[in-house]
Amino acid sequence: MRYYPLLLDLHHKNCLVVGAGTVGTRKIRTLLKASPKHLLVLDTAPFSTKLTRLAARHPELVLENRTFSANDLDQKHLVFACTSNRTLNAAIARGCQQRNILCNIIDDPQAGDVVLPxxxxxxxxxxxxxxxxxxxxxxxxxxxxxxxxxGEEYEILLDLLGRIRQAMLPLGQDSDDNAECFRSLVNSSLLAAIREKDTDEIRTILARLLPKELHPSIGALTHDLFPSL
Ligand SMILES: C[C@@]1(CC(=O)O)c2cc3[nH]c(cc4nc(cc5[nH]c(cc(n2)[C@H]1CCC(=O)O)[C@@](C)(CC(=O)O)[C@@H]5CCC(=O)O)C(CC(=O)O)=C4CCC(=O)O)c(CCC(=O)O)c3CC(=O)O
Ligand SMILES: NC(=O)C1=CN([C@@H]2O[C@H](COP(=O)(O)OP(=O)(O)OC[C@H]3O[C@@H](n4cnc5c(N)ncnc54)[C@H](O)[C@@H]3O)[C@@H](O)[C@H]2O)C=CC1
Missing domain, CATH: 3.30.160 (Double Stranded RNA Binding Domain)
Structure with a gap:
């Protein structure tokens, strides 16, 4: 395996993107979805209106119209070198390596540590x-x-499974019993019932598969699954 896959929580991380062209902007959009604590973006050219609009909606996004200098790496946890200047991207890669900062180098992935999927x-x-x-x-x-x-039914299925799991684990059942119940839910026709927005069928399936201690909670677990209905 060339890369180790992991999911990063960015809520407490400071990020830097140098170069906000086509690729830089794509990386910025993905980063914002994960709500970083702070995201500094540097570019020598003026920022696109797309980015200035994004910055108006996201206080954590700071756009600065200037080039990079080494002290921009201070306090950064994750850095993206996205300029069209290979020499600058390589210098950013070296700076990150010296300071053990994770970096993504768009024109020379091997010089960095992370690649995006x-x-x-x-x-x-x-x-x-x-x-x-x-x-x-x-x-x-x-x-x-x-x-x-x-489809969007997966989001709803996952929300429901998450709620059920939160209600199940405190019951203190044997963990093999929990696993069997979760697997039976996942392998049932629950997904199809969610796709059909058939709340009665969803409740019938839960009544069949959930332990009896949770039967009184089925209404609460399912009442707001389809907010648009
Ligand atoms: C190594 C990596 C580093 C990184 O950037 O993280 C990297 C590197 C490079 N990409 C290049 C080109 C293209 N990149 C895309 C698209 C994406 N690139 C993404 C990731 C990655 N790109 C990382 C590895 C991912 C992996 O393979 O596992 C995606 C998945 C995620 C994202 O960027 O958000 C996103 C898809 C988003 C989506 O649509 O789902 C397209 C497609 C298109 O635009 O049609 C093209 C043109 C077609 C082509 O080249 O295949 C070049 C220039 C090569 C040249 O000079 O020509 C390099 C540099 C090099 O390879 O040296
Ligand atoms: N990793 C990936 O997913 C991909 C990587 N690439 C590579 O990425 C490179 C950039 O591609 P694009 O984003 O399409 O180019 P682009 O030209 O749209 O963006 C480059 C940005 O870098 C900025 N820049 C240049 N010098 C700078 C400096 N000194 N300081 C700050 N900002 C500076 C430019 O003003 C521009 O906004 C390509 O040359 C290609 O090698 C290309 C496609 C995908």
Whole structure:
């Protein structure tokens, strides 16, 4: 395995993107979705209106119209070198290496430590695709295929499973019993019932598969699954 896959919580992390062109802007959008504590973006050219609008909505996003200097790495945890200047990107990579800061170098991935995958997101469900840098074009195509495969019902299913799990674990049942129950829910026709927005059927399935201690909670677990209905 060329890369170690992991999911990073950015809520307490300071990030830096140098270069806000086509690729830099894509990296910025993905970063913002994960709510970093602070995201500084540097570019020598004027920022696009897309980015200035984003900055108006996101106080954590700070755009500065200037070039990079080494002290921009102070207090940073994750850095993206996204300029069209190979020499500058390489200098950022070296600076990050010296200070043990994780970095992504868009024109020389091997000089950095992290590469980004394609992402399919349905609420808290993330399906990611990586080719370890061999073919971003294949990532994109697979992402488009998976986009069709995973509908919004997965977000609702996952929310429901999360609620059930939170209610189940405090019951203190044997963990094998918990696992069997969760697997039976996942393998049931729950997903199809959610796709059909059939609340009665969802409740019937839960009554069949959940331990009896949770039966009184089925109404509360399911009442607001479809806020638009
Ligand atoms: C190594 C990596 C480092 C990194 O950036 O993290 C990297 C590197 C490079 N990409 C290049 C080109 C393209 N990148 C894309 C698209 C994406 N690139 C992404 C990630 C990664 N790209 C990392 C590895 C991911 C992996 O393979 O696992 C995605 C998945 C995520 C994201 O960027 O958010 C996003 C898809 C988003 C989506 O749609 O789902 C397209 C597709 C298109 O635009 O049609 C093309 C043109 C087609 C092609 O080249 O395949 C070049 C220039 C090569 C040249 O000079 O020509 C380099 C530099 C190099 O390879 O040296
Ligand atoms: N990793 C990836 O996903 C991909 C990487 N690439 C590589 O990335 C490079 C950049 O691609 P694009 O974003 O399309 O180019 P772009 O030209 O849209 O963006 C480059 C940005 O860097 C800025 N910049 C240049 N010198 C700077 C400096 N000294 N300080 C601050 N900002 C500076 C420019 O003003 C511009 O906004 C390409 O040359 C290619 O090698 C290309 C496609 C995808």
């Amino acid at each position: 394609s992402i399919i997101q349905r609420g808290d469900l993330l399906v990611t695709v990586s080719t370890s840098g061999k073919s971003p074009a294949l990532c994109r195509t697979l992402r488009q295929e998976l986009d069709c495969r995973f």
